Amino acid sequence: MKLNPTTEKFVLHWGEMGSKWGVNRTVAQIHALLYLIGKPMNAEEIVETLGVARSNVSNSIKELQSLNLVQTTHILGDRRDYFTTNTDVWALARVIMEERYKRELAPTVAFLDELIHSPEFSHENKEVQGRIKDTHLFMESISTWLNEIIKLSTPTLAKLLKLGTAVQKFLK
Known part of the structure; x- marks a missing residue:
């Protein structure tokens, strides 16, 4: 998924702020992406969108889940896990x-x-x-x-x- 310039700037900035808040940059970027997109995304979509390693996405998702910021969901007919966050x-x-x-x-x-x-x-x-x-x-x-x-x-x-x-x- 190609991000619009504003979304990309927000995600990049959130990643930089994440490191100041005590979380890994990729963790913060994934959360920002899920927050702004507002729809479930699977790990491959996140990898493609952010251009980060699959293992980094997996570890980051686990950390976000441990912080209760990301939930796993499923889409009918698709066996993959999808991830969402609250948009409020x-x-x-x-x-x-x-x-x-x-x-x-x-x-x-x-x-x-x-x-x-x-x-x-x-x-x-x-x-x-x-x-x-x-x-x-x-x-x-x-x-x-x-x-x-x-x-x-x-x-x-x-x-x-x-x-x-x-x-x-x-x-x-």
């Missing part, structure tokens, strides 16, 4: 937030909790104890906030984001 950017953002929470925030909160409750913690100097407790409280607060944000309806979340720093008025 808000739903994708929620999935990404949930996955990042599970992989990054939750383990850190658990580690800090375990550290604070370990026998050796009481032997640490008070400044270090205070910083670790502050970090734990901060990470718990971020986790709670993120889990609440994920539950908001899309219109409510959109309004909240549009408020930006104006939200300060409501907090005074």
Whole structure:
């Protein structure tokens, strides 16, 4: 499949951003392609469109599936696997937030909790104890906030984001 110039630019940019977000460039490009095309694609179509190795596509699809960003589907009369992603950017953002929470925030909160409750913690100097407790409280607060944000309806979340720093008025 030959991509239109705008689609190609988006896919290339998303790939570059992916590496800054901690995912492989091809992983991000495949996700961007599936998102923009909005229809199921099989691995061969993805290989042909992006010009990457079949093994790279297979590994990238597995990673996207582990992140809950890509699903496998089938087309009647075709034995191949086809891949899709949600085309609702808000739903994708929620999935990404949930996955990042599970992989990054939750383990850190658990580690800090375990550290604070370990026998050796009481032997640490008070400044270090205070910083670790502050970090734990901060990470718990971020986790709670993120889990609440994920539950908001899309219109409510959109309004909240549009408020930006104006939200300060409501907090005074």
